[in-house]
Amino acid sequence: MIMLRLFFIVSICLVMSYGQNITIRKSSDRSNSVQTYKPVNSTIKIAIISSPKVIGKYSQSLYNVALATLLSRKNQHFEVKRYDVPDESVDSLSTILNEVRHDEMDAVLAPLTSTGAKNIIALNTTLPIFIPTVHKRDLPDAPENFTFGGIDYVAQIEALLPYMGDSIAIFYDSSAVGTQLNSSTEEVFLAHKSEKKRVASYPVDLKGDNIITHLSKPSKFNKTSIILHIPVVKSALLTAHMTFTGVKEKNILSTQINIDPTLLTLTQYNDRKNMILANSLIEFPSAIYESNALMNNDITTDWIQYSTSVGIDYLISALTNTHREYTMRLINSQVIYPVELLRAKEFGFEPITSR
Secondary structure: OHHHHHHHHHHHHHHHHOOOOEEEEEEOOOOOOOOOOOOOOOEEEEEEEEOHHHHOOHHHHHHHHHHHHHHOOOOOEEEEEEEEOOOOOHHHHHHHHHHHHHOOOOEEEOOOOHHHHHHHHOOOOOOOEEEOOOOHHHOOOOOOOEEEOOOOHHHHHHHHHHHOOOEEEEEEEOOHHHHHHHHHHHHHHHHHOOOOOEEEEEEEOOOOOOHHHHOOOHHHHOOOEEEEEOOHHHHHHHHHHHHHHOOOOOEEEEOHHHOOHHHHHHOOHHHHOOEEEEEOOOOOOHHHHHHHHHOOOOOOOOHHHHHHHHHHHHHHHHHHOOOOOOOOOEEOOEEOOOOEEEEEOOOOEEEEEEO
8 A cells, every 4th residue: 555655646746747737626606619629738628517415425526536537647738627516407507607618618527417417408508518427318419519428227237138037026216217227127128028027116215114015925026037226225135135035036137236345245145146237347447547546436336436537538538639548439429338247246246248
């Protein structure tokens, strides 16, 4: 650890010796043409727009990821400025975009919800904007200056399809995202499986109090594929109760939502031995990975932090006409993530296949 810290300090000194201009500022709550190219030695000015009230801790952690990713490009001059908004309303976003334009920022990273993304699109800005939290599928008519980095949950569900039995039970978070994942799973399953198919869906409340009620008749889940679209703590509660009540499921399947080291500490191995998870966090350019690791950012399992680093890398490339560190394709202004399947083993996650 000491050697890592020394390496970080030396790296910063080297960056300063090359004359890199790093300006870190934060703006509180209070049309330029699109720039697609800037000379490599000019200062890149990137704004980060988010609402701490909406995304909570991510407001700061995504700023840290953006900073670390920019620092990994040691030959670039940059300025990164955080703009906080009280909410994601049209009025709040309009006000902050006016400030962004006044500050002559070159591009925007905007970790917004689907509602916030829809609102910022409605403002008809021409600034290049990368939204790391939303998939283009949700906003197919977005203009060309918007690029999306949201994980493709439908692709992950399709990757899990061969492992689904003829009967599935979907446990989903009763949020907008959870409800959408439930609908997508039903649609994919019913479109591809045989005639002998059965689907049952179970909404899980905020605290997970109704999990025990849902599992009150354990035998009806025997030989069934259990699909988890719930956060890791609720998944741990559910799988533990399945073990306790003697459920003999076919398997337990989940998407990116449960790729989390916490799953391994909150569950016993017997609870997760039949679990298969879809993962899209696969590519880690060495410079970006090391810079984020030194700042204690988690781009290896936290998909929002990961997509933020992908977005910053993309914006740097677009603004300077230089190569991207990440090699994932962009199609129709959406980052195309690969999908691999993992087993939740005794001491970690182990790949079983990929596509």
